Every structure is written in C-alpha cells, then in structure tokens.
Amino acid sequence: MVKKTTYKYCFTVLLIGNNQICWDFLKLFEDLTPDLRIKVAGVIIIQEKQGTGQKYPTIRDVPVYSFQNVPLDLEADLIIDMAGKKEIDGLIKKLKIPVINYEGACFFYEIINELRNKINFQRMLNYSQKLSLLAAIGHSLSDALRNPLMAIGGFTKSILEEGSLPAKTVEKAKVILGEISKMESVLKEVSVLGKPPVLKKEMAHIHQIIEQVSEEFSLECQKHNINIVKDLEPQDIEMWVDVELFKRALYCVFKVSINSMPDGGRLSIKTRLSWDSLFIYISDTGEGLEPWQVENIQRPFSFWEEDRETCLIMVRKIIEDHAGKFIIHSEPNKGIQLQIELPIVFPEVPPV
Structure with missing residues (x-):
C-alpha cells in the first residue's frame, strides 16, 4: 500500500502573456509541481479576449482573465511577465505584486525547462529499469502457470462433459473454470504491462x-x-x-x-x-x-x-x-x- 505524500506550496504566481506562452508555462508547472511547489493563481491573456473565469484545459482550475477584465484584488506572491509590453505596466502597479520582467521570465523559463528535462530523463530511466523487471516477472509467471492452468481447466471441462455428476459438484466445477479464466486474464494483463510498446498506428x-x-x-x-x-x-x-x-x-x-x-x-x-x-x-x-x-x-x-x-x-x-x-x-x-x-x-x- 502506498500512502499519498502531501506537500505545501512555496509560493503562488500570476502569469501574464499570450495564450501559447501561458499554456507552455502551465504545462511546465504541472510537470514539476512536486519539485518546484509552485501554484498558479491565475493567467492574464493580453492578446485574445477571454471572459473572466474561463478555464484552461489543465489538471488544476486556473482562472483565465482578459487584460481588460482583471480583478485588482488578485493575490499572489509573484507576477511572471512574459509579454514585455508597456501597456501592462499600469496594471502591474495596481496589483502591487512583485514582478519578474520579460527578460527574467525568459531566463526563468529556460531554467525550469532544463530542470523538467533532467527530471523526466531520470523518471524514464527509472521507469525502463522497473519495466524490464516487471517484464521478467510477468513472463516467468506466465510460463510457470500457463500449463498448470490449462491442465486444470481441461480436466475440469472433461469432468463436466461426463454428465453424471451431482448438481453441487457441477456448480463447484463451474466455479473452478470461472476462477481459472480470471487467473488467465490477470496473467495476460501482467504480460502486456511488461512488454515494450509495439504500436500499429x-x-x-x-x-x-x-x-x-x-x-x-x-x-x-x-x-x-x-x-x-x-x-x-x-x-x-x-x-x-x-x-x-x-x-x-x-x-x-x-x-x-x-x-x-x-x-x-x-x-x-x-x-x-x-x-x-x-x-x-x-x-x-x-x-x-x-x-x-x-x-x-x-x-x-x-x-x-x-x-x-x-x-x-x-x-x-x-x-x-x-x-x-x-x-x-x-x-x-x-x-x-x-x-x-x-x-x-x-x-x-x-x-x-
């Protein structure tokens, strides 16, 4: 049994930029939340008009605001300005939140992107090692249990075909066949989980x-x-x-x-x-x-x-x-x- 690990966010951020850049940042934060512990308080879009309260398709409910409809009571520890436009300077002053300017935001993005690549590489390495172990276990189980299960199932079917068994014995034999079918299904799933992907796209x-x-x-x-x-x-x-x-x-x-x-x-x-x-x-x-x-x-x-x-x-x-x-x-x-x-x-x- 694995117990879920809980963690506290270090700080919350507010993103300002166009759709694509904000979306890229959100994906980075989603991938690295357990490591960076950053929470996105909201996204302000400056190019495309978005209604207040619209949501990005993301794991977290991140409110998206248009530049014209930003509530001034937003709370965050830091603003990440990925737009670098003068017209947002007034908005930033009104929000009264510390800001990372455009140059700093680009540098910050590159840092966390490299961090994500490093973490993902380590995860893939661990995953491949564990997957190879799982494959070995799955194939060993399948090979060791396939013949005994086939023998038990075959003998049980032949006994049922005799037709001279008491009703209770027939019921028990059918239960045995059902359980064997479940075991074969589980072995098949284990075997599939351990196989490397061969996709026929x-x-x-x-x-x-x-x-x-x-x-x-x-x-x-x-x-x-x-x-x-x-x-x-x-x-x-x-x-x-x-x-x-x-x-x-x-x-x-x-x-x-x-x-x-x-x-x-x-x-x-x-x-x-x-x-x-x-x-x-x-x-x-x-x-x-x-x-x-x-x-x-x-x-x-x-x-x-x-x-x-x-x-x-x-x-x-x-x-x-x-x-x-x-x-x-x-x-x-x-x-x-x-x-x-x-x-x-x-x-x-x-x-x-």
Missing part, C-alpha cells in the same frame, strides 16, 4: 471510436441504470493512433465506471482540442478510489489489489505508449475523474 476518427465503444456498452449501462453523457468537439478529430489499443483503454474505463455504479449513475465523456493536443475527460458518479489507490495507479511501477486498479494501470500504460498523459482524480464516494491528453501527431510523408 493508423489515422482514425477519435469520436467514431468513442461512439462505437459507447454503443457496445449501452445495453449494459441501461441494465444498471447508468446514463452516458457525451460532450464531444463539434469538429471531426483524426489522429494517428493504435486503434485496437485505444479501444482497449476505453473498454477498461467503461468497465471500471460501470462496476463502480451498481445502483446507477452518470458516465460523462468530453473532448476538447487545445493547440496540438486532444484532451479527453471521463468521469463517473461511482464509489471512487482511496487516495493510496490513486497514487498507486499513477506510479510507473505499480502493484494492484483489485480489477479496478489493473484496468486503470492498463489505461495509463496505453496512453503513455502514445506519448500522452494520464491523470486521475478520485475520492471515496465521489467517483473517478480521468484526464487524458494525447498529442496530435501525423505520420511523416517520405519525399517524392
């Missing part, structure tokens, strides 16, 4: 895949009185993905959500485009997870105690194999909220 319509998976689970959702709510981007989204693996990830998410809502509830799916990424938000109103389970699922080298964790670890690995990000939030009795970020990439076209 193709151009696919993401919304079409979501609709297909939703349709396949529609009868089961109706049976459990679960309402599927979809809020998809109006424009068609094509991405270069491994269709089968992406479907498998969605299957796992649907399975977890449905099993966590035995008395009914709501399963919501939302997609949003942001620059060069697609965000998929999936949430339910089910039983939720304990804090230690959430942290366990997000760790690169995870062990699990139940099917829900196994499924969500599979989802995380599939998304990461697509160079994406997988973020999960959950509390007991408050459901599960997933944020999936997939980079929109296209195949390289060879020169003619």
